[in-house]
Amino acid sequence: MSVRAHTVSIVTEQHVPAIRESPAPGPAADEGLARRLRALACTAPLHDLDARKANLAGEYGAYAMAEVALAAIDLVTLHMDFDTGADHEEIVARLLPRVAAQARERTTTEHERVARWVLENLLNVGSVDRGFRAVYGTFDIDGAYVRRDYDFKLIEEVPGPGGGVYLRTTDEAVNVLVGALDTDVTSAQIAAEVKLEVLINRGRLADAQLAAEQARYRTVQYAETLRRTLEATRRDVRAVDWLDTVPDMITEALDHVADRYRHENAILTNIRRARDESEEAGHRRRAAELVDIVKDCIRRHTQLQSRLLEAGPLFRAEQDRQAFAPAAARVGVDVFGQLLAPVLPQPLESAVRATDAFFTHGTGLRTPNAVRLGDLIELLVTPPAPREHLGAEMPEPDLVATPDDSRFSAEQFEAATELLDLPADAPRRLSGLLADAARRDPDLPHLLVLLAAHAASPPVGTAYRQGEQRLLFAVDDGTELDHPDFGGADLIVGTALLDAAGMAADRTEAP
Amino acid sequence: MTDADTEPGVAPEERAAEAEHAGARERTEPPAASERPPGERGGGAVAPADAADAARLVAFGLQPKLLPARDAEYAQLLRRHRDDPAFARLSDAVAAGLGLVVLEVSDRAGMAVTAGEDSVFAVRMGDYARRATADSADRFLHGLAHLAVAAMAFPRPQDLADDGYIGRVSVHGVDTFVRQVCRKLEERATERGENTDPASGAPQLEAAWRVYARRSATGATKDARRLAGSTTGIIGKAVAFLVDSGFLQRTSDDAGGTYRTTARYQLQVRDSSSSAALTELLSLGVVPVGDGRPSLLPPEDADAELAPDAGLPFFSQ
Secondary structure (H helix, E strand, O other), X not given: OOOOOOOEEEOOOOOOOOOOOOOOOOHHHHHHHHHHHHHHHHHHHHHHHHHHHHHOOOXXXXXXXXXXXXXXXXXXXXXXXXXXXXXXXXXXXXXXXXXXXXXXXOOHHHHHHHHHHHHHHHHOEOEOOOOEEEEXXXXXXXXXXXXXXXXEOOEEEEEOHHHOEEEEEOHHHHHHHHOOOOOOHHHHHHHHHHHHHHHHHOOOHHHHHHHHHHHHHHHHHHHHHHHHHHHHHHHOHHHOOOOOHHHHHHHHHHHHHHHHHHHHHHHHHHHHHHHHXXXXXXXXXXXXXHHHHHHHHHHHHHHHHHHHHHHHHHHHHHHHHHHOOOOOOOOOOOHHHHHHHHHOOOEHHHHHHHHHHHHHHHOOOOOOOOOOHHHHHHHHHOOXXXXXXXXXXXXXXXXXXXXXXXXXXXXXXXXXXXXXXXXXXXXEEHHHHHHHHHHHOOOHHHHHHHHHHHOOOOOHHHHHHOOOOEEEEEEOOOOEOOOOOOOOXXXXXXXXXXXXXXXXXXXXXXX | OHHHHOOOOOOHHHHHHHHHHHHHHHHHHHHHHHHOOOOOOOOOOOOHHHXXXXXXXXXXXXXXXXXXXXXXXXXXXXXXXXXXXXXXXXXXXXXXXXXXXXXXEEOOOEEEEEEOOOOOOOOOHHHHOHHHHHOHHHHHHHHHHHHHHHHHHOOOHHHHHOOOOOOEEEHHHHHHHHHHHHHXXXXXXXXXXXXXXXXXXXXXXXXXXXXXXXXXXXXXXXXXXXXXXXXXXXXXXXXXXXXXXXXXEEEEOHHHOEEEEOHHHHHHHHHHHHXXXXXXXXXXXXXXOOOOOOOOOOOHHHXXXXXXXXXXXXXXX
């Protein structure tokens, strides 16, 4: 796949005005258009997924790829934390129910393949930049029409602690997702909170949930901005303005957190009341989900607050480390200020000259290999050195055979399972089963009784979680068991079919 | 001694004989050296034994990971270089003849030599990274990785000047550092209302920071290794190479690999690479020609992005 895997050409059609002398629209007039073209380009990879699904080997028409992609961006955004990002496998696993719902009759393997395909295409695996490029046109200062490349990513891979690779959504992706996020974070959040309150008061919970989710996206984005600032401080205190900007920002953020915390607790109380008072089941469920979302918002605020409190001591420690180091007698070249910083704004053409010079003189030396034929022959005919470093030979372990003390043999278990493999619509009495068992093997009824007793209170929840299709159960209806060896109730033993797929879908939709 | 034994071109028996020879001379040399006034032998014949010793010293210098403190013969030759100017001139001449530049001869760094531009010992970008010859963006990123590692290892000018300073770098640290600078440049361009998207078909005119910013930081691969084309992959390659050059020592696996600098690296950056890059930048007319006075302040160019009103000691001094 080439770098321009998903090239999108957006060329504006310009009606040439009749009066030729008037200057062409300058960059200022064009700026808004260029911004919208870029925003439009961000959605292109999603449309492209649906356009290209035909190229996949197999019949994938049933899947709505753009929907899966948006869900993936949602999931990654929600799972982004302060330190790491979202885990690749977890995102795939959480996408599966939605993919499965789109084509129930297909296999799980195919669902997983689709989920992975979408995620990989959002990362654009296969291109060297793992990003997208769109081409659009603008007029430059002289009025000349210039085609420009716009490079962007939707989901990027970042290194996490322990060497893992995690996923984060880029700002572009968040903008695609939530839309019109090109505004002040704080005011947008306030607007969302107010909207939420109004909606709850009017009892429109579906809209309230949407607003709460949007508030959470903004919270995540706010935390992300802060994380970057703190990280920059840890590297170089000079890189961040610690006289005004950062302290102001921290104060503001702390006020903000306190305010939001109060606010969201109030919302929480309201929603809980709404949940408890509501008559309609749908309302109740949505309110319950809303409670979870607001709880998550509060958790994120608390996390943000603890980071904010650490910021001050971190700055002081870093300042001590960097400022009070003894000054040296000589002063060398300022590698950052005189080399790195001036190189980066240069066009690639001239930047390469500087980096090449640094590389040539900065990598030291390599001694070229000079192989003599004599050495080579000697090397090849030398017998391998005896491997003394392996240590003494291991003594043969003295193993004692453990006697097989199982009460029942494997064959007996097999026979019992066969007997208990009952059709779902025909449960049987335990007494009948025991009579069948006694005809096969005199010891078999004992095993059957134990298995039936075990099935008396079957672990239904566990079976559901493990995705079992059927479950053995036993019910006591008061009939006494008439048997020479065993006493108690004559249980009704049967098989229940479980709707594992439906249960799984239910579970994931209401986490 | 294992490093020395694997040195190409010197058969073991020659080495043994030489070592014996050196041992014998060690007992006889001091009076001999004091008898001959230094500089007297410059125009006359050079004793083959002295030439061999000088070449031995240079050969030691060609093994950058070998420390003088670990090798008695190396240490003894270094002492001789310090005390005997004629021998020092001879060793320097041997090095120059091989196309090497002597950076420093001292106990801490040993015989610190580096390859001249056209020397057989020089590292060529094409050998270092194959893609770099064809793709100028890759070529730039590989060069930038080395520059950024140096900038992180010696963040302030005095760190580079202070012989006792030991820098610490990590692969992820270097990456986030460069990304932050790139982001600042992006913000600045946005503030000025510039459109930094390059014209189609003219990749050479794209701003260097954009090339870095749009390359992904990492990527999942089938065999759990670093993605070679990602920025952490490129930086990882650079630090691994510097370790092989005896410039860095690995200290831990944290943050993608953490390393500390050696005396040789400081010398290399201070006296060789940074001045070469600076010369190149000056010829491009990028950095205003300084008056040579050391300054704690970053140059005016960098001032703007390093938060001018920060009011930190660095700026008030």
